[in-house]
Amino acid sequence: MKRDPDSSKDLSAQIAAAIRDEIMSGKLIVDARLPSEAELAEHFAVSRPTVREALKRLAAQSLIRTQRGATGGAFVNRLSFEEAYGQQITTSTLLLSMNAVSFDVACEARFALERACAPLAAARRRPEHLAQMRREIARQSDPALSDEDFCASDVALHRALVDGSGNPVLSYHLAGAVEAMQPLMNMITFTARSRGAIIDLHSRITDAIEAQDAGSADTALCELADYTMTLGRDVMAARSTRAADHSRGTPD
Amino acid sequence: MKRDPDSSKDLSAQIAAAIRDEIMSGKLIVDARLPSEAELAEHFAVSRPTVREALKRLAAQSLIRTQRGATGGAFVNRLSFEEAYGQQITTSTLLLSMNAVSFDVACEARFALERACAPLAAARRRPEHLAQMRREIARQSDPALSDEDFCASDVALHRALVDGSGNPVLSYHLAGAVEAMQPLMNMITFTARSRGAIIDLHSRITDAIEAQDAGSADTALCELADYTMTLGRDVMAARSTRAADHSRGTPD
DNA sequence: TGAAAATAAATTGTCAGACAATTAGCTTCC
DNA sequence: GGAAGCTAATTGTCTGACAATTTATTTTCA
Numbered sequence: 419m420k421r422d423p424d425s426s427k428d429l430s431a432q433i434a435a436a437i438r439d440e441i442m443s444g445k446l447i448v449d450a451r452l453p454s455e456a457e458l459a460e461h462f463a464v465s466r467p468t469v470r471e472a473l474k475r476l477a478a479q480s481l482i483r484t485q486r487g488a489t490g491g492a493f494v495n496r497l498s499f500e501e502a503y504g505q506q507i508t509t510s511t512l513l514l515s516m517n518a519v520s521f522d523v524a525c526e527a528r529f530a531l532e533r534a535c536a537p538l539a540a541a542r543r544r545p546e547h548l549a550q551m552r553r554e555i556a557r558q559s560d561p562a563l564s565d566e567d568f569c570a571s572d573v574a575l576h577r578a579l580v581d582g583s584g585n586p587v588l589s590y591h592l593a594g595a596v597e598a599m600q601p602l603m604n605m606i607t608f609t610a611r612s613r614g615a616i617i618d619l620h621s622r623i624t625d626a627i628e629a630q631d632a633g634s635a636d637t638a639l640c641e642l643a644d645y646t647m648t649l650g651r652d653v654m655a656a657r658s659t660r661a662a663d664h665s666r667g668t669p670d
Numbered sequence: 671m672k673r674d675p676d677s678s679k680d681l682s683a684q685i686a687a688a689i690r691d692e693i694m695s696g697k698l699i700v701d702a703r704l705p706s707e708a709e710l711a712e713h714f715a716v717s718r719p720t721v722r723e724a725l726k727r728l729a730a731q732s733l734i735r736t737q738r739g740a741t742g743g744a745f746v747n748r749l750s751f752e753e754a755y756g757q758q759i760t761t762s763t764l765l766l767s768m769n770a771v772s773f774d775v776a777c778e779a780r781f782a783l784e785r786a787c788a789p790l791a792a793a794r795r796r797p798e799h800l801a802q803m804r805r806e807i808a809r810q811s812d813p814a815l816s817d818e819d820f821c822a823s824d825v826a827l828h829r830a831l832v833d834g835s836g837n838p839v840l841s842y843h844l845a846g847a848v849e850a851m852q853p854l855m856n857m858i859t860f861t862a863r864s865r866g867a868i869i870d871l872h873s874r875i876t877d878a879i880e881a882q883d884a885g886s887a888d889t890a891l892c893e894l895a896d897y898t899m900t901l902g903r904d905v906m907a908a909r910s911t912r913a914a915d916h917s918r919g920t921p922d
Numbered sequence: 923t924g925a926a927a928a929t930a931a932a933t934t935g936t937c938a939g940a941c942a943a944t945t946a947g948c949t950t951c952c
Numbered sequence: 953g954g955a956a957g958c959t960a961a962t963t964g965t966c967t968g969a970c971a972a973t974t975t976a977t978t979t980t981c982a
Contacts, residue, residue, distance in 0.1 A: 428935070430726060442760070448768055454962060465937045467719050470963090471726040474682060478727035479760070487945025488961045502765045505757070508694070508731070510843075513754045516700055519839060526790075527839035534786035538778075587771060587779035587847075591762075595843050680964070706933060717966045722934085739974025740932045 430471035510594030521650035529643035539582030550578035682723035762846030773902035781895035791834035799834035
């Protein structure tokens, strides 16, 4: 375990990288205990605060966990699916919001991936997945629901569909794609008519999944993708029209 | 910007969470400068080392970057696709290696997602994507190539295919799925025969993408998925047979 | 006057040492 | 035997200091 001496990075970054390599290469296995902070400080010839900064970097990625007390220390953490979901969602959401990713591109990616899950979900969905989807459809049918909650329910329904594939790795990869769309969807104002259309498509998808009819599910998903993109384009068009009006001095 | 007072987490984790919320909610926009460490320490009523640990946590997730000097400080970082790829790959690789995910499950997820890219790639692939794929096929045809390099080239080919979809968000989501398979693929010993079969399928896929024939590309991808899973199952079978022999005391 | 050089100021990076809080294990006492 | 207390190890946090780096300002000199 050695840090790169002629690196331009911070000491704490170098040390974090050295330990990360040990973990990713399998030299440090799950639940293995790292040397104490004092020992690491001595080993790398740095001070304890510097070691601590390095450890916090690793903790931020859920690579280690720490425990106080006599038998405490830093331990290699088994990255759980839950933690991985969380990181996936954080990264995906920021990537989309910070890079001016167009609604169309994000939507295309999301539905392309979701369509990949549909056949598996149709084959393997279990009663709880169907129940979850029906529950969300019921929620969405409440006209008192705010646009934001409508989007949240939309996300929940789609995650249930993805989970129906019975492949946790697939669920993990899709988590970011589905959740990161929520902020973009929140820009849309859902009229009673558009809600009705979406709920109708959600019902068709759920019915198809229940009937294990992958073809119908795919068709409905494609229609939903088209419809969602249309809504997105309408918002963009309205926005640019308003901006143009503003620049010409037209009142609101 | 306030930290949760009755949280069981570390102070540095609470502060990191508070700042992360500000970034994710958009209150701190890209390139905005955070208060200096001394100011943050005063604001949160903690010491500077604690603030620094919090900032390192955020830096580990590429949420901020720091700069020394008079006009330096911590700035909200625009999460680039490159950085997001990296985090995606790290997380995916660890998730698979630490959770005893079966080869089949990981493989199924990967090919399901990749099949979702194929139609888009067939429609939009550009010459550089085809060239990259051909180049990797040529590399793979060299019998002197080690198994590890063969896998690396395999990953490179599939990433070129994914990038051919022309959707960077899709490429981002697939990066983890494709790259994280590499350690699992490395467990397989590729015979000349299996290499030939794989290269043949790679060629068919590339030809189909070049001909913009999404159907043929999908068929070849499915065959490749089946073949890869067969190889994986053979390895597992051989391994369990050997283990059983060992437990009965049979010599190697 | 203009440009180069020196200086000052602000900020992060690093260090040393200390004490608090927590936890496991051991010891002592009943 | 069990409960209470003590001890040791370890992480969590604080204080204060100095080094390194970068920008802005001032001074100096041609």
